[in-house]
Amino acid sequence: MYSIIAGFDIGGAHLKVARVENGRVTAAQTVAMPLWLGMHTLDEALEATRHLYADAPVCAFTMTGELSEAYATRAEGVQGLLDEIVRRFPASTNLVYTIGSGLVPVAEARRVPMEVASANWHATASLIARLQRDALFVDMGSTTTDIIQVRDGKVLNRGATDAGRLRSGELVYTGYVRSFPIAVASEAPVRGQFVPLMNEYFASMSDVFRLLGVLREEDDQHRTADNGEKTVPGSVARLSRLVGHDAGDLEDYEWKQIALWFAERQLRSIHDAAFLVSTGLPDDAPLVGAGIGRWQLQRLAQRLDRPFIDLADLIPADEQARLDASNAAPSAVVALLAAGTGL
Template structure:
């Protein structure tokens, strides 16, 4: 939680003196918490102790509520950030397909007549409905995207190891904005095309020099 405390302190100039603070939550699934309910409770405690004035918590389908009520609505508060963004899009667009890709996951939400037309709500429900896809733009483990890849005309299995991430593939393809890659590389080494190729090579049991740049 010291990381959250540091983040609050770093952003203090932004919210200092505000008459109203509103929060949407994602983070209760962090492995420092024994359960989602415990995570919600701990994060609400952090918010309440730091923001003693008027504070609202976004509880998704229950709307904005006070911190005390939010503690009783942990299932609605937990990971409601997707619902907040999709609700805003619904108000602005009316009918839409909302797709939000982060570093780890992608939300795919139907919006109809100015409202979210979702099948799932919780992470578990959205995983089942396909509205939460565990593929992101930078952190995703390559084996989670494809189990094999064509290498010199032969379909080659990828190693089930964290030798490279999807950020490496995007960097090699030239579609990665480096500002979006906020996590360490799989081997902790440089975030360059050469570095990414070296990591990708390990996924198929090779060295970088064994294939040409266009092949990678």
Template sequence: MPDTRGSIVIGWDIGGAHLKAAWAEDGRLRDAVQVPCRLWQGMGELDAALTTVLERLPVNADHVVTMTGELVDLFDDRAQGVHTLIDRMAAALPQGRLRVYAGRRGLLSPQEARGQVMDVASANWMATAAVVSRLLPAALLVDMGSTTTDVVPVRDGAVVARGVTDHERMAVEELLYTGLTRTAVMAMERTALVAGERLPMMAEYFATSADLYRVLGRLDEATDQHPAADNGAKTVAASLRRLARMVGHDADDYDPAVWRAMAADLTERQLRRIHDAACRVLSAGVPPLPVDAPVVGAGVGRVVVKEVAARLGRPYHDFCDVVGAPGQDWVASCAPAAAMALLG
């Protein structure tokens, strides 16, 4: 059968909270885009996101897709999620021009992929790591997104992760449920540092990690694409109010510097968690990664990944630089989609 693939490839990453796409022409990445997609609220969210993204992409292109959205509680199980997402993408895109990423099985037709649910499910991290492994002989990939962080070792030009499925990866800390913008503050720690006291935090969805980075002046607002926890304003004052509420206070109870110190302490503990996970992943390698193997930063949380690299004493390389797209921040923020465009 002749190869009918064209020179333009669009890579898709269907998450539970965002839809990401990147396109490459003749093997060079050109652009990437991320839009919110609250998939747990229904398939209409994906339909709307697809319409928005497709308007910004070349028409005559081949398409390759990876996903993590099969995990949302819209679906009864992963099989239903994978099948539904494959079928929806196949219906929305030109016939015969879609392939689905199935991890170590590679790219499959939609029909083939429906029969390989566990290989298709949540394989986006492997796509990013596979591209890194083609370009660097050794590295530690750390992709900090809005919700999760992946820590993946590459050695001798191969991905050497210990886990594959979500539960395997969580067990060895190659997958952490902590991110730059969407993580509920109540899930980050049990206590917060407030005016010299460690106060218990309420088990309420009052604030997110975006609030922490906003009050510290470290948040690129373009990366925070979902409503605030209270559906309120995305301002420093509103974020201070949400953080104070986490410990039963009003923002005016203390000087704003107190709430900034609370945010700094919580982000420091998030950084330590990622650093400690990276140390664990590195310690599991036999043989270990070379001491000069870089940390490759991807995702919207690369500002945090840079700090992890510094604490590890390793050089830092941005994913967009590794894949030959310097300065294209959204390529690095949408790394799995960009990887799909290159793998396709």
């Protein structure tokens, strides 16, 4: 087993990188990477995380960036990102996660692009299946939420592609910071009346959770809807536009109630999907949560009457790296899988 392995999750909006030394995650980092703006964003993200992988003889990769507007199709995107891996990591042994065969060399991954495309959820679920016999695995990131059943030590996904997982409820396209309030609700309560929302990109869910006091600012790495400040007053101003008001029209506690409404509406959609996906799972099986949206996931576990376990508490990791590793779960997991942890 190599003593140092780096794991990468190449997304369309973020790059996640984790460092594993002697079978333990020692560091992890998530950096903004708007891939739709061009490959220079990948260069910048890799430079920002170079300290995590520069001396790693083995690098393990998973991806969702093939969905980026940078590519015409998912298959083209997979091949394009594999090209980038080969070009940028010529000196390391490079492994790529596939749904059917786990980690494989790049040449083999090229033959099964649809098993590489957006397979990061399966990588994490497969490790959880080794560490927790029964679980409802939920990963809520900046943009999407993955919900997968693990039973009897096996990953029991019903869908394998994005389309299939959307139909099965295993992929809910809502996230903790980049989703829009207008995507989770069509109206909001304002002083005892439901007001239809203005269908404009005036705010994001990061504004909602900032106003509620449950957002870590380091998790909100993209610009705001109005390019304004990432402050509570700034978030109130952005949310106020959705209901046709100015920030000063309502009291602070009223804006907080409206923010709580949006958080509730988002959670309901995740709860509905989780209820379906958890069918047949033992009642005492925990919800294993990962990603930056753990505040929502803890509330979800309460509604499902299941214990909550953070992935950070399951994986082998140094204490100072646990939270970052859970937030960047797929990158940490592919590195651990490459190290043989849990096998």
